[in-house]
Amino acid sequence: MKRLNKTVAAVLAVSMAAALTACGGSDTANGATGTAATSASNAASGSETQAVTTTAQSDETVAEGKTLINVWTEDRHDQDYVQQMIDQYNQENTDNIQIKLTVITEDYKNMISLAYNGGTAPDVVGANGLPLNQFADTGILIPLNDYIDADQTYQTVNEPYTHAYEGRNYQNGQLYFVFSGMRSGVRVEYNEDLLEKSGYTEIPDNLTDYVAMAQKITDDGAGSYYGIGFTSSSPFERLLEMSAEISGVYYYDYINGKFDFSGYKPFVEKGQELVAAAYPDQQGVDNMRALFTEQSFALWSNASQEAGVFTSQLPITDFDWGVAAIPSLDGEIKGALETSPTKAYGIISTSQNQDAAWKVIAYFQSEDFLKGYLENGYCLPITDYMTSKIDSSKTGRLADFSKLDYEDVYPAVPSVNLQGDDYRTVLWNAVMGYVDVDEAIEDLNTRYNDALDSDVASGSVKRLVIKDYDPLHPSAGTAEYLSE
Amino acid sequence: MDVKTNKVRPRRHNQEMLPTSLMLLPSTLLLIVCSIYPFVWIFRYVCYNYNGFTATYTGTKNLERLVKDKQFWQSVGTTFEYAGLKLLFIIPLALLLAVMLHMRMKGHNLQRGILFMPTVIATSISGMIFAFIFATQNGILNAILQNLHLIKTPVKWLTSTDYVMAAVTILAVWGGLGNYMLYFITGLDGVSEDCYESAKIDGANGFKTFFFVTLPMLAPVLKTVLMLAITSAFKDYEAIMVLSKGGPGNRSMVMFLYIYNTIFGTANSSTQPQIGYGALLSVAAALIVGCVTVIYLFVSRKLDHITE
Numbered sequence: 001m002k003r004l005n006k007t008v009a010a011v012l013a014v015s016m017a018a019a020l021t022a023c024g025g026s027d028t029a030n031g032a033t034g035t036a037a038t039s040a041s042n043a044a045s046g047s048e049t050q051a052v053t054t055t056a057q058s059d060e061t062v063a064e065g066k067t068l069i070n071v072w073t074e075d076r077h078d079q080d081y082v083q084q085m086i087d088q089y090n091q092e093n094t095d096n097i098q099i100k101l102t103v104i105t106e107d108y109k110n111m112i113s114l115a116y117n118g119g120t121a122p123d124v125v126g127a128n129g130l131p132l133n134q135f136a137d138t139g140i141l142i143p144l145n146d147y148i149d150a151d152q153t154y155q156t157v158n159e160p161y162t163h164a165y166e167g168r169n170y171q172n173g174q175l176y177f178v179f180s181g182m183r184s185g186v187r188v189e190y191n192e193d194l195l196e197k198s199g200y201t202e203i204p205d206n207l208t209d210y211v212a213m214a215q216k217i218t219d220d221g222a223g224s225y226y227g228i229g230f231t232s233s234s235p236f237e238r239l240l241e242m243s244a245e246i247s248g249v250y251y252y253d254y255i256n257g258k259f260d261f262s263g264y265k266p267f268v269e270k271g272q273e274l275v276a277a278a279y280p281d282q283q284g285v286d287n288m289r290a291l292f293t294e295q296s297f298a299l300w301s302n303a304s305q306e307a308g309v310f311t312s313q314l315p316i317t318d319f320d321w322g323v324a325a326i327p328s329l330d331g332e333i334k335g336a337l338e339t340s341p342t343k344a345y346g347i348i349s350t351s352q353n354q355d356a357a358w359k360v361i362a363y364f365q366s367e368d369f370l371k372g373y374l375e376n377g378y379c380l381p382i383t384d385y386m387t388s389k390i391d392s393s394k395t396g397r398l399a400d401f402s403k404l405d406y407e408d409v410y411p412a413v414p415s416v417n418l419q420g421d422d423y424r425t426v427l428w429n430a431v432m433g434y435v436d437v438d439e440a441i442e443d444l445n446t447r448y449n450d451a452l453d454s455d456v457a458s459g460s461v462k463r464l465v466i467k468d469y470d471p472l473h474p475s476a477g478t479a480e481y482l483s484e
Numbered sequence: 485m486d487v488k489t490n491k492v493r494p495r496r497h498n499q500e501m502l503p504t505s506l507m508l509l510p511s512t513l514l515l516i517v518c519s520i521y522p523f524v525w526i527f528r529y530v531c532y533n534y535n536g537f538t539a540t541y542t543g544t545k546n547l548e549r550l551v552k553d554k555q556f557w558q559s560v561g562t563t564f565e566y567a568g569l570k571l572l573f574i575i576p577l578a579l580l581l582a583v584m585l586h587m588r589m590k591g592h593n594l595q596r597g598i599l600f601m602p603t604v605i606a607t608s609i610s611g612m613i614f615a616f617i618f619a620t621q622n623g624i625l626n627a628i629l630q631n632l633h634l635i636k637t638p639v640k641w642l643t644s645t646d647y648v649m650a651a652v653t654i655l656a657v658w659g660g661l662g663n664y665m666l667y668f669i670t671g672l673d674g675v676s677e678d679c680y681e682s683a684k685i686d687g688a689n690g691f692k693t694f695f696f697v698t699l700p701m702l703a704p705v706l707k708t709v710l711m712l713a714i715t716s717a718f719k720d721y722e723a724i725m726v727l728s729k730g731g732p733g734n735r736s737m738v739m740f741l742y743i744y745n746t747i748f749g750t751a752n753s754s755t756q757p758q759i760g761y762g763a764l765l766s767v768a769a770a771l772i773v774g775c776v777t778v779i780y781l782f783v784s785r786k787l788d789h790i791t792e
Binding site: 109110113133134135137138140232251252259279280281282283296413414415416417418419420421422423429432434435448454455458459460 | 533535536537538540541542545549552553554555615619620621623638640642643645729731732733734735754755756758761
């Protein structure tokens with residue numbers, strides 16, 4: 001009996017250790033339910049939920065006489081290509097520069113801030129989503145205008161002043177980083193086979209027909225598959241908000257310099273109809289992607305990252321899938337679809353080697369570097385120059401997400417100290433019927449504008465006004481920052 | 485003679501104090517660095533709008549916001565509801581299991597190990613596991629309930645405001661049961677066999693023995709376990725964050741999850757991280773948990789003397 005007890009104890013101890021080991025791993029694989037679970041687990045390597053910090057070439061020593069440029073980035077998906085190009089540069093460059101790349105995907109902004117305050121900041125940082133109010137106003141990043149103006153080749157390849165976006169990378173005439181790529185606006189990804197079963201061959205251009213299509217597919221599926229799927233991770237942003245944008249509805253009134261959510265009511269109401277036809281669960285993005293690949297629903301919507309997801313991370317082989325523009329409210333395009341510019345680098349003001357740091361940035365954004373990068377399909381080109389230089393047949397399904405003529409970058413809205421839930425949460429709660437839509441809109445208008453007024457009064461933000469604002473070309477206006 | 489004794493005592497006292505102080509030093513330092521200093525640190529920012537980069541002095545505005553913050557006070561209400569539900573099930577169940585396992589039935593060590601296992605699994609992992617269990621479509625729990633003909637249509641455990649509190653309570657009870665069970669078993673081990681023999685001689689049945697011998701003798705342990713359960717229930721948020729994210733419609737938004745979201749979670753292009761206001765909320769939450777603990781200690785003070 002004692003031996004049996006010892007055996008049982010040993011088995012339990014091993015089980016516990018195994019459980020703990022599983023918990024301690026860096027992978028946080030999110031499986032989906034049912035048959036999709038395996039696919040979702042496999043997908044974890046590129047999931048949105050992962051977060052790791054890795055130092056490439058951590059044991060690398062700096063060769064004598066060389067200048068070490070430390071580069072931090074939060075992009076992990078392109079690490080293989082970037083590291084390969086860095087290795088090549090470290091061997092071949094004649095400026096005696098050695099680049100060391102560190103990938104930080106957890107708490108990136110705070111890590112930079114902590115390093116800056118502690119005197120251990122890198123020379124160059126990936127600046128894809130660094131807010132200017134936190135990194136430029138505080139002096140962490142330096143303006144790059146002088147370097148850019150002196151480098152004609154760089155200007156030809158990157159068109160920096162064409163892609164200077166108010167409050168994103170450009171402020172008060174200063175450019176703090178330059179984008180060399182972009183993520184497309186949201187598209188509809190659809191299962192062609194399931195659409196055909198219900199008699200559809202293309203995605204409608206208006207929400208009313210889109211809802212009818214989703215409902216028809218759900219009815220035809222009779223519980224085995226559904227018309228549409230929504231994720232639990234920012235679901236409002238992934239279809240309805242973007243549909244509102246192209247219908248001319250935006251949450252910030254640039255002309256009057258205040259928040260205005262009153263235009264969202266019809267989109268919330270259409271959303272309520274869509275939810276009635278949707279897959280019953282709203283899980284994480286990776287889980288829902290896995291369910292889409294398992295044909296649990298026919299319509300999914302997300303931006304150009306889905307090209308890589310559905311070709312390599314969760315490859316779709318059992319059915320044909322298409323990509324289409326999202327529907328507007330009535331089929332007319334009255335506003336721009338928001339795109340996310342990406343792949344930018346900035347120089348930290350404490351860098352002792354700012355000239356060398358610029359050379360590294362110029363290399364990262366050189367034609368040779370970008371051609372391979374873009375042809376590998378890591379992102380879409382943002383400049384006309386690079387668009388003309390790459391062979392788009394090499395980018396695979398990313399070509400389906402090419403820039404639409406009504407896509408643009410919106411000026412950064414004042415970032416306020418909001419009390420309570422943000423608008424995406426509240427409007428989705430209205431879609432789900434947890435709150436009344438009219439009350440939700442009134443509540444958002446009150447809370448956001450109170451926060452804006454209060455923050456402007458305290459001096460923590462300025463009111464953005466663009467008197468010549470054009471919803472179809474939001475980046476084209478002239479910005480004014482008011483202190484009242 | 486007296487003089488001699490007086491001379492010896494301080495030296496012995498000092499000799500005993502030194503190793504005690506040395507042993508206490510590491511934990512005291514850790515307590516100061518990891519608990520007391522951060523708590524004092526947050527007071528720096530309660531009157532500021534602080535986003536981690538820039539701090540703007542706002543006077544008493546954060547305090548005014550706290551008073552008017554409906555969502556925070558709703559989350560306080562939800563926290564009380566969650567804590568009440570958790571305690572209502574976890575303490576009686578843990579006690580029942582402890583008593584059963586204390587009877588030394590066949591395989592009790594194995595059962596104890598199995599029941600304790602959920603405690604060693606990280607809360608975030610258990611939150612993910614239960615997301616599969618509670619899934620409406622293809623969820624394990626709905627499949628079981630449907631096979632047993634207890635429900636006709638799948639229950640929306642995580643997307644319905646009617647059921648989400650039941651779901652988070654089940655997860656909380658599953659995750660904490662083994663821990664409290666172990667405390668009770670330890671308490672039961674300390675109850676003298678003489679008491680049970682006396683009860684047997686007096687003709688007490690199992691029911692009477694439990695209520696008039698076991699339970700009173702467990703009172704001091706019960707008091708401690710209850711206090712630990714109350715404080716941990718009020719501070720729970722990790723599993724809820726993974727399982728329901730405080731939704732749907734903030735139905736499962738507990739106090740500390742709201743604070744977490746205020747400081748880290750919901751900042752996007754139009755909103756800022758609010759470390760200053762979050763710091764003030766943390767102070768308010770600490771006061772609420774402190775008040776609950778003090779009230780409990782006052783109410784439960786009789787449990788210390790129940791066996792006297």
